[in-house]
Amino acid sequence: MTKKVSEMPFDQLDLKRAITGDERAMQRLWSQHAPHIDAVVRRLCGDPELAADVSQEVWMQIFRALPSYRGDSQFGTWAHRIAVNRTLNALRKIRRLAKLETDIEDDSALIEMDTDRTFLAESIEQAMARLSPGTRAVFVLHDIEGYTHGEIGVELGITPGGSKSQLFKARARLRRLLAHLVDESIPVGKGKEHVAPV
Amino acid sequence: MSHLFEDQLDQIIASERARQPAPLNEWRTIAARAREEGLIRESQSRSWVAGQPWIQAAAAVLLLVGGIAIGRTTIALPSSGHPGENPGQATISGTSTASTAPAISTMGDSFASVDDASATLERALGEYQRASAFLAANSSGPTTADSSRIYKDRLAALDEVGNAMESALRTAPHDPVINQYYLATMGARVATQQMVARPVGLALRGF
Numbered sequence: 333m334t335k336k337v338s339e340m341p342f343d344q345l346d347l348k349r350a351i352t353g354d355e356r357a358m359q360r361l362w363s364q365h366a367p368h369i370d371a372v373v374r375r376l377c378g379d380p381e382l383a384a385d386v387s388q389e390v391w392m393q394i395f396r397a398l399p400s401y402r403g404d405s406q407f408g409t410w411a412h413r414i415a416v417n418r419t420l421n422a423l424r425k426i427r428r429l430a431k432l433e434t435d436i437e438d439d440s441a442l443i444e445m446d447t448d449r450t451f452l453a454e455s456i457e458q459a460m461a462r463l464s465p466g467t468r469a470v471f472v473l474h475d476i477e478g479y480t481h482g483e484i485g486v487e488l489g490i491t492p493g494g495s496k497s498q499l500f501k502a503r504a505r506l507r508r509l510l511a512h513l514v515d516e517s518i519p520v521g522k523g524k525e526h527v528a529p530v
Numbered sequence: 531m532s533h534l535f536e537d538q539l540d541q542i543i544a545s546e547r548a549r550q551p552a553p554l555n556e557w558r559t560i561a562a563r564a565r566e567e568g569l570i571r572e573s574q575s576r577s578w579v580a581g582q583p584w585i586q587a588a589a590a591v592l593l594l595v596g597g598i599a600i601g602r603t604t605i606a607l608p609s610s611g612h613p614g615e616n617p618g619q620a621t622i623s624g625t626s627t628a629s630t631a632p633a634i635s636t637m638g639d640s641f642a643s644v645d646d647a648s649a650t651l652e653r654a655l656g657e658y659q660r661a662s663a664f665l666a667a668n669s670s671g672p673t674t675a676d677s678s679r680i681y682k683d684r685l686a687a688l689d690e691v692g693n694a695m696e697s698a699l700r701t702a703p704h705d706p707v708i709n710q711y712y713l714a715t716m717g718a719r720v721a722t723q724q725m726v727a728r729p730v731g732l733a734l735r736g737f
Contacts, residue, residue, distance in 0.1 A: 353571030358564065359557050366553035374554060387554040388563055395569045456546045476547050507534040510542060 347407070351398045358395060365408055369394075369415045375472045376419045378461040382426075390418045416473070420487060423465055459509040463502055470495050471502035681725045688719040 349357035370387050377383035394411050401410055460468055469488060473479040474495070481492040481499075488495070534542075564570045641647040695712040702708050 353569060355561060355564075355570045358570065359561070362553075362557060362560060367550035370554040371550055374551065380554070384554040388560060391555075391560050392563055392567060392569070395564055396567075456542050475543050503536070503539060507536075507539050510539065511534050513542070 344403075347398070347401070350395070361407075362391060365411055366391075368408060369411055372412065372415050372472070372477060373419050375457070375460060375476060376416070376423065376469055378463070378465070378468050386419050386422045389422060390415045393418050412477075416477070416487065420469065423469070454513075456506065456510060459506050462509060463505060467498045467502045467505075470498035471506070474499050475503075678726065681722050685719065685722045685726055688715060688722060691715050692719060 346357040346360050350361050369390060370383070373387045373390055374380065374383040377386055394414050397414060401407065404410075460471065463471060466488070470484055473484050473487065474481065479487070481495040484490070484495040485492045490498075561570060565572075641650065692712075692715050695708065695715050698708045699712055
């Protein structure tokens with residue numbers, strides 16, 4: 333059976349075609365990578381409408397930068413890096429990520445606990461949207477995308493220690509927001525402390 | 531207030547990591563942006579023809595002229611043109627067609643306006659459709675097996691010329707000379723196809 337265009341793997345020939353502006357090749361590239369690329373954009377933005385706009389910018393940047401792709405890494409990895417950088421830049425531009433360091437110092441935990449009492453997140457996505465932009469960025473990059481605290485520090489312009497603090501804060505808040513989702517059937521460990529990769 | 535344990539949260543995170551929701555935009559949205567920025571290359575032949583209705587009309591006229599000219603000259607019928615008509619006015623892409631249809635007699639005239647020229651093109655298109663239908667149904671002379679073979683050979687040759695012209699168009703999409711040759715070739719091809727498809731033995735009764 334003939335594969336649909338969207339199911340075909342993105343290969344070197346398609347890459348060359350996409351560089352020359354071949355729409356079908358570009359569409360194949362987008363179809364294959366959009367789910368992963370758009371997911372990280374959506375998580376970092378925490379707002380679907382903003383994420384849709386940022387995603388357009390991300391894909392334009394990917395297409396613009398295609399000629400510079402040298403094949404040193406997987407295409408998906410290369411595109412993912414562009415997505416993260418572009419999204420963080422977009423968040424900075426709209427000042428949602430402007431004062432990340434002050435987020436760390438901001439002692440708003442009591443206020444958050446108070447508001448979290450009345451909010452029941454239906455999903456982790458909803459819960460992540462409740463995090464401050466800086467905290468969410470650290471959590472997404474570390475716990476979901478697998479960045480180290482050193483890499484996050486470079487991306488966000490903070491220290492590795494600051495990244496760890498943000499992550500601790502993010503996870504603590506998520507545990508509160510998602511507590512009601514967990515029923516008795518989920519196996520519970522021994523209440524160990526956070527052991528995310530560093 | 532209750533809390534999840536760390537490993538419970540890790541399980542939820544693992545599920546989220548594996549989840550890949552639908553893209554945030556549709557391809558047409560992305561493509562529209564890419565097109566705006568010139569990142570998508572338009573198909574040259576498609577955009578060139580689709581974007582310019584007058585070219586389609588001009589193609590129709592050339593098809594008309596080419597079809598009739600080839601039909602007449604290849605069957606070697608005596609001219610049915612008007613006496614005293616200037617043969618030079620009936621030259622298409624270097625092919626002298628002294629016996630072309632009346633529509634061609636206006637080609638040397640100037641037009642008063644764009645509307646005037648458009649109306650002429652529309653009339654020519656109608657003429658072309660009428661002539662095509664007539665040629666498809668009638669013969670311009672007794673068709674023999676030999677002439678049928680000649681048409682088939684010509685059709686094959688015109689296919690090659692057409693391919694070469696398409697290639698030339700990709701190189702120089704806006705060159706008027708190349709476009710003229712291309713349209714004349716396609717007109718001749720359509721006319722030849724009609725001659726090939728015509729049953730042997732039919733004769734043209736008039737037009």
